[in-house]
Amino acid sequence: MEQVKCECGHVNPHGTAFCESCGKPLQDVGEKRLLDMRYEGSARRSQTYKRTIIDQIWAFFSSVKVGVALIVITLIASAIGTIFPQQMYIPPNADPAEYYEKQYGLAGKLYYELGFNNLYGSWWYILLIALIGVSLVICSLDRVVPLYRALKRQGVKRHPHFLERQRLFGVSRVNDPDDAIATLKERLAKQRYHVREEDGHLLAEKGRFSRWGPYVNHIGLIIFLIGAMLRSVPGMYIDRAMWIPEGETKEIPGTNGRYFLKSEQFIFETYQKGKENEAFNAAIDRVGNGMIAKNYQTNVVLYKRVGPVIAGAEPKLKKVKEYAIRVNEPLKFDGYALYQVDFRLGEPKAMSFQLTDKRSGASFGTVHIDLYNPKEEYDLGRGYRVKLLSYFPDFEFDEDGNPSTKSRVPNNPAFVFKMYAPDRPKGETSFVAIQQTIEPFGDNKYKMAFAGLETRNVSGLTVRRDFTLWILGIGGAIFMIGLIQGMYWNHRRVWVQRVNGELWIAAHTNKNWFGLKNELRRLLDGTGLTMPADRLEEGKKARQGGQAHGTA
Amino acid sequence: MxxxxxxxxxxxxxxxxxxxxxxxxxxxxxxEKTAVAVGSTAPDFVLTDLNGQKHRLSDYRGKGVFLNFWGTWCNPCKREMPYMNDWYPVYKQQGVEILAVNVGEPKLSVKKFAERFGLTFPIVIDQEDQVLNAYNVGPLPTTFLIDKNGKVKQIITGTMTKEDIRRHLESIKP
CATH class of the missing domain: 1.20.5 (Single alpha-helices involved in coiled-coils or other helix-helix interfaces)
Structure with missing residues (x-):
């Protein structure tokens, strides 16, 4: 690829808009009065080399238009994803294929069929985010490298064409240019400009590091995206659910069998009138006494397994600590956190029945059935015994009309008993469910009379471990640093040059021209030098045909 | 440049x-969204079957193991268990064991189920969900095919036909 040699002798990469060193426009600027100072006129490489397929891919991602398009598409998709609830928020037993159509009609059906029901985890959404990441990396690289190069190589002495095409530009006639330049040099240094002098010309510059702000910001974003990506690496991110009934000790999922938890008690409290500050009475009256939740709490004991981990084996446990898990007050240990997220009150645990003579009502003993582990046979003595033929913890009739169970949780227990008595040695069969009894083989003499239900509360906890948080934190911090760096500092440059016995002053900043103009005014105050004019403003005024008064 | x-x-x-x-x-x-990846060593476990006999996975080294997680309420499990039962004696002779892990149901329910279908392969009950956690089993049935070196060869979620089961058993013959 050919390079372009400027008349000042500096060799520029192909595609450079104006010489890196002296600033002489290399491309035909035509009638344009002002130079486009973006990226210092440097050649963005993607715009100059498009030979191989790699170069073409590079050029595609280097385009800010492509980047903006990707962001807009992602924004629109994200917005659509909020119109109807995501699949994880619809009732867990609902079939999404039916649910969306039933709830939201045709729009819901379309929503489901186009895959918006699980948008944020869909492959194309993740791909979009990933493409934004790629665009970010390539856009940044493609601009920061040439910009760095151009700013590093900029010469002090600039070509007159460069100076007169700056937005702030003025010409002064002075008797003693040496003195004026010396004064300016001193004043610029006082304003904390970094001043370079060459052949009696000045280049004063400050705040160049502000130019790196956007790129620092992008590095932060990329680190953030890497953190998000790491969540899919096994072990980095754990998010598991755990249901634990009162009184039970269970393995904590996601800990590889190393930790166990015992629930001592689940507590659910509401605001009660009379017990709270009087100021709350009105609010309690409005919603109803005992209707506003005050506290969800699980009192737990954390245990660590001692010795080798073999799943299923009776674990040897060592107590670690006791803790009360409340909403937003998780139990933290070894990088894990256990959050209170859900509960079930009064889940059946055991049921009692009395073997009763239907006619006389006489009872022959009580059967106490553990709903999680019922016995096969209960002997009541004196020749009375009850056999449990079948047990359905979550009873329903299946498609064929046979009794069956929906799950292993005893939400709706049902039993098939065979009752033996001295006068019924062959036994009588009885099907018992909540609120109903069926005697399949005719009229029985005995029945199993319901005698009590033992319940307990169950806590729903979330087990969370996130090793990506600190990466996300660092990414976020760098993002903010970049933002501040780019927003609160300006890159200002002032050129002072002797041209044909005149003193030319030009100035440039990447933002806040108002501030630069004020600074220039202070610098030139009392020197008798002409304040450079803002030629962009002048141009606007000229176009408005002299009606420049009024709004600024 | x-x-x-x-x-x-x-x-x-x-x-x-x-x-x-x-x-x-x-x-x-x-x-797979399971803790156990294909190619990794299957986590060891020890569970008791309906006859009170302990089964430890590592004792099966040298044999292929067809490890099936199931529940009595799961209809696909109901369909495929008789097929497993048919192939069990055939492949046991060829060094492939079938081990069914019930997901912590009452022993009574499991026993009645096994009696109803005349199941002869060992059925162990994961009372505490420890094995379920170790294998991070989601939907039922889920089957892990474990080769003679204790490595997971394949993970199958969902129902299998009789021919599927034969093919899977064949694939882990030592």
């Missing part, structure tokens, strides 16, 4: 980015 050098740098950067994007997509959509 030289043209050649530029191409190398660009290719390298694009490859790194492609690898990162590819990995994310792969890890999210093409791997």
């Amino acid at each position: 030289k043209k050649q050098q530029r191409l190398v740098v660009r290719t390298a950067i694009l490859l790194v980015l492609l690898a990162a994007v590819g990995y994310t997509i792969y890890a999210n959509f093409f791997t």
Whole structure:
């Protein structure tokens, strides 16, 4: 690829808009009065080399238009994803294929069929985010490298064409240019400009590091995206659910069998009138006494397994600590956190029945059935015994009309008993469910009379471990640093040059021209030098045909 | 920068980015959401069967193990268990064991189920969900095919036909 040699002798990469060193426009600027100072006129490489397929891919991602398009598409998709609830928020037993159509009609059906029901985890959404990441990396690289190069190589002495095409530009006639330049040099240094002098010309510059702000910001974003990506690496991110009934000790999922938890008690409290500050009475009256939740709490004991981990084996446990898990007050240990997220009150645990003579009502003993582990046979003595033929913890009739169970949780227990008595040695069969009894083989003499239900509360906890948080934190911090760096500092440059016995002053900043103009005014105050004019403003005024008064 | 050098740098950067994007997509959509990956060693466990006999997975080294997680309420399990029962004696002779892990139901329910279908292969009950957690089993049935070296060869979720089961048993013959 050919390079372009400027008349000042500096060799520029192909595609450079104006010489890196002296600033002489290399491309035909035509009638344009002002130079486009973006990226210092440097050649963005993607715009100059498009030979191989790699170069073409590079050029595609280097385009800010492509980047903006990707962001807009992602924004629109994200917005659509909020119109109807995501699949994880619809009732867990609902079939999404039916649910969306039933709830939201045709729009819901379309929503489901186009895959918006699980948008944020869909492959194309993740791909979009990933493409934004790629665009970010390539856009940044493609601009920061040439910009760095151009700013590093900029010469002090600039070509007159460069100076007169700056937005702030003025010409002064002075008797003693040496003195004026010396004064300016001193004043610029006082304003904390970094001043370079060459052949009696000045280049004063400050705040160049502000130019790196956007790129620092992008590095932060990329680190953030890497953190998000790491969540899919096994072990980095754990998010598991755990249901634990009162009184039970269970393995904590996601800990590889190393930790166990015992629930001592689940507590659910509401605001009660009379017990709270009087100021709350009105609010309690409005919603109803005992209707506003005050506290969800699980009192737990954390245990660590001692010795080798073999799943299923009776674990040897060592107590670690006791803790009360409340909403937003998780139990933290070894990088894990256990959050209170859900509960079930009064889940059946055991049921009692009395073997009763239907006619006389006489009872022959009580059967106490553990709903999680019922016995096969209960002997009541004196020749009375009850056999449990079948047990359905979550009873329903299946498609064929046979009794069956929906799950292993005893939400709706049902039993098939065979009752033996001295006068019924062959036994009588009885099907018992909540609120109903069926005697399949005719009229029985005995029945199993319901005698009590033992319940307990169950806590729903979330087990969370996130090793990506600190990466996300660092990414976020760098993002903010970049933002501040780019927003609160300006890159200002002032050129002072002797041209044909005149003193030319030009100035440039990447933002806040108002501030630069004020600074220039202070610098030139009392020197008798002409304040450079803002030629962009002048141009606007000229176009408005002299009606420049009024709004600024 | 030289043209050649530029191409190398660009290719390298694009490859790194492609690898990162590819990995994310792969890890999210093409791997099983189980703790046990294909090719890794199946976590050891010890559970008791309906006859009170203990079964430890590591004792089965040298044999293929067809490890099936099931529940009595799961209809696909009901369908495939008789097929497993048919193949069990055939493949036991050839060094492949069938081990069914029930997901912590009452022993009574499991026993009645086994009696009803006349199941002869060992059925163990994971009372405490420890094995379920170790294998991070989601939907039922889920089957892990374990080879003679204790490595997971394949993970199957969902129902299997009789022919599927034969093929799977065949694939883990020692």
